[in-house]
Amino acid sequence: MAAKVRIPTPLRKLTNNEELVEVSAGTVGGAIAELQSRYPGIQERLLDDTGAVRRFVNVYVNEEDIRFLENQQTPIKDGDEVSIIPAIAGG
């Protein structure tokens, strides 16, 4: 059972350039904790001091923003893809 997390370019230095990482956690928050245990330091890049997702980080599960789902409690399952993407300017 594994969901995949797509690692954005700025964080790939921490994941040994790994672009897609499998996680077994059942929620987005769990996935972030799991990434932290494997790639120490990655959590503070994604979460602020209060444990909330940083305001310039957007997290998606299967292309849906987790703020429209259950934020870090959003469940993930086998085959899901979690994307971590910096906010972008207008157009």
Place this chain on the structure above:
Amino acid sequence: MKALKCRECGREYPLAATHVCEFDFGPLEVVYDYDRIKQSLNHSDIQSRPPTMWRYRELLPVAGDPTVGFEVGFTPLIKADQLARRLGVRELWVKNDAVNYPTLSFKDRVVSVALSRARELGFNTVACASTGNLANSVAANAAAAGLKAYVFIPADLEQGKVVNSLVYGAEVIGIKGHYDEVNRLCAEIAGKYGWAFVNVNMRPYYAEGSKSLGFEIIEQLGWRVPQHTVVPMASGSLLTKIQKSYQEFVKLGLAAESNYHIHGAQATGCAPISTAQKAGLDFFKPVKPNTIAKSLAIGTPADGFYALRVMKETAGSADDVSDDEVRDGIRLLAECEGIFAETAGGVTVGVAKKLIASGKIPANDSVVLCITGNGLKTLDAVAGHVGRTRDIKPSLREFESLLDAETRSTAQV
């Protein structure tokens, strides 16, 4: 230009094609050497230069001479007396970027900076995620500069904006989703392909181009900062750069220090920033856009936090208007001033009307409205709402009976 700097944590980076802080994903911003610029830039220097946005080039992030978009900017600032009377305010100006060169929106400003800088950094292919106007400008300016262009747009965009990108020979990719989804995909594409994405990896340079709109307003008002500026908000970037332009001119002694307010305008169908501002929050909740103002339809506005901060710092307000009010705003501007703005312009006029009516913009003050795009690109939004033609045979008798009937019906009223 000295460096790129994270707006969140202050870490500095070299002046490359990179847009987010590696540490906290905060946006990077260009740092200038203001002490040096202050020594060399004054009113007469600026006035001696050609009337384009490049007359402020010391404050725009290119290292050498610009190579793309020499003719962009210096659009008219119109004193809008009839509209002022209709809205009930003493002094009103319209900054008309609906006639910006070459693609009739303020995006020509940001694109000429982004593409000039992209060339300096050695790129041959440029790209963007766009709600339409940016796509048009990237396509046109890339064609003129001999660069290859990929533009990504929501597939349901107005026909005018689609044709206006295709005609220049750009690769136009329609994404089946709204702008925020286009954006997300482009962030992934930008990370994978070595292109200059004007609003992704070139964003620090690109966004600075918007300042030229504010510089021009100040110069065209006789080197003064307007008391009130009403700015449409999509990502919120333009609003923050208007403030930066005012701050820079004051810092450089090019405009006197004064009290000014910057107000933000959104469409009710996509109003994450205005909703937060009205609730007194300093953060916003993303929304799923549903509005005819497609150029403003960004539900996850990247500069939303900073736009809220600017309104707070300048004691400005935000508001939002319905699709009908957007159409009314377009008509009001057209009928009073002869300017046909796109839907975003209708948003700006509609919100200005509300802010004046509620006293948030006092009736005795002076206001500038930023009109950022041209109505010819969003005909679909107003067609059927602006009256209709009366068709007759080419006969004087028919015309006179038409006129007669209309005069009589008017008289009865």
